[in-house]
Amino acid sequence: MTTKTIKVDYLTRVEGEGALDLHIEDGKVTTANLRIFEPPRFFEAFLRGRSYTELPDIVARICGICPIAYQMGAVQAVEQAFGATVDGQLRTLRRLIYCGEWIESHALHVVMLHAPDFLGYPDAIRMAESHGDAVRKGLALKKVGNALMSLLGGREIHPVNLRPGGFYKVPSREELAPITEELKRARDLAEELVRWVSGFPFPELERDYEFVAMHHDEEYPIAEGRLVSNRGIDIDIVDYENHFEERHVPHSTALHSMVKQRGAYLVGPLARYALNFDRFPQSIQSLAREVGLGPVCRNPFQSIVVRALEVLYACEEALRLIADYEQPDSPAVPLEPRAGTGFGCTEAPRGICWHRYDFEEDGTIRAARIVPPTSQNQPSIEADLAAVATSLVEEGDDIIRDRCEMTIRNYDPCISCSAHFLKLSVHRS
């Protein structure tokens, strides 16, 4: 029997902090724990007693990379609880700002954090020495996503303009016009990005995931739809808790989500893509096929290609939304607080982000529950790690460690969201 320990102190190029424990006994991987011990911040506790009007500003602070995902789920829940409908041009603007978040978040991950894994660099700065053009174009793409966020939200990190019922201020057509040219350039850059990343060398791995994503009658899902899976789930977001459960495990400050009586599931780009491929415009479907992806992709390492396709989609969708935009008469619909429960769910860049709030008569928050995407993916990440480590068990520790870190990065994990600290230690006995 051999005993061996590999240790890495900090998982890098992810948002937040965590650790991995791999136990290998007699050539078999017995445990693959993604340990998340980023300090908890207790949002669900201190939201109690606050007003619904403060909700979007507070929950934005769960995550600096995807604040819109938190704000949008929160305002949806308020509106549902108070019986309000936000549609028409206000709905358009919400989808538009969300496109900005997809572009900036995905471009950051694809170019700055994930691509260096495939090309053998520790970061995008060193990668830029040989791939400067690609890095500069990636930054330019990211900048357009941020510009869209700033235009509609006031700033790119923790935007200030979204509120229950709509917005504080809505732009005129003229104010939106200048970003059109930038988005057209971004669309071209995104297409280049798809071609660039699809040429990367992908490790072989196919996993039989239960994909869970939103699904909408007419559009690729961003901010609304039903929750569906490839194993028969097809529910309103209100019924989420009847089908999914969270478990608190000793090695993580993030709660683990499971499909009840079934187990791990996967949210994020691969799931959205597999369940909504036919919602992409024909041109993007064709490009996906041209670069070697079918309508379903089960190789988690190819999630980088799917993210690039989603950036392209977000650019095209933003252009379409702007072209059809007319300034609404009012920036928000009126709200009448009442006692009740409301739900919200949207497709954060990393996957579905689900919210439930109970309100008192005056709109004071009585209880809050937020399920971020990374905690939902944690069991799938651990299953991927076990599969990857098993396939490499004869290899040296460095190879196992590098591939395991890359496997975690496939998920673009937002550990800050899910709670957070990654140390990697491999114990062999």
Added chain:
Amino acid sequence: MPQRPSLAVWKFASCDGCQLSLLDCEDEFLALADAVEIANFPEASSAFVEGPYDLSLVEGSITTPHDAERILEVRAQSKYLVTIGACATAGGIQALRNFADVNDFIAAVYASPEYIGTLETSTPISAHVLVDYELHGCPIDKAQLIEVIAAFLAGRKPAIAAHSVCIECKQRGNVCIMVQGTPCLGPVTHAGCGAICPAYRRGCYGCFGPMETPNMPAMAKEWKLLGAQSRDIQNALRTFNAWAEPFRDESAAHDD
């Protein structure tokens, strides 16, 4: 070429948004990486260079016994230490636990509280070690971040205004939102954002924390004249900079 100064970025309890500001400097990021050696920035790089570091940027607040130890090590390795953002400078939104019983908070979120190790308080970095410069904001403004780094490289003091958001409203040409009847924290809030909220027709919500010498009672009086209740004033002051002294003291004056 002379050796470049080394830069390290450290994270404590936070949302990652302030360090993301560095990556959001899309036009400057590669030039910055030329001007300094990015020696430790785990969110962006797997490369790690041992300290000491010439400049450390610290994000996040201290909320665990482990982090209370870790910040001492960071300080020991850093020649010049700058806190970035409301968490590191004032304790962040997670400092709301300081006004409550943290065990109630844990039980509200986690089914098995015995797995959670946390301190009863969330405190700013300056409560633990000497801080050379504090950059305000939730999040920080990236132009101010570049200014702090540029000033450090040039060996000069950062040109960061210490006045209130009101001045920025004038500079931006905003019509005063308070005069139009909307309660606003602009008169007591540190400048730096560029008066975004009033430009979007809402009151400032104080995410840059208190200015140097805020007149808190005068602000509260104006809010009451506009119809705000004690609870509204207390909640407005108890957000991302709740533990900053002027906000903390004034919010305590509005206990029902």
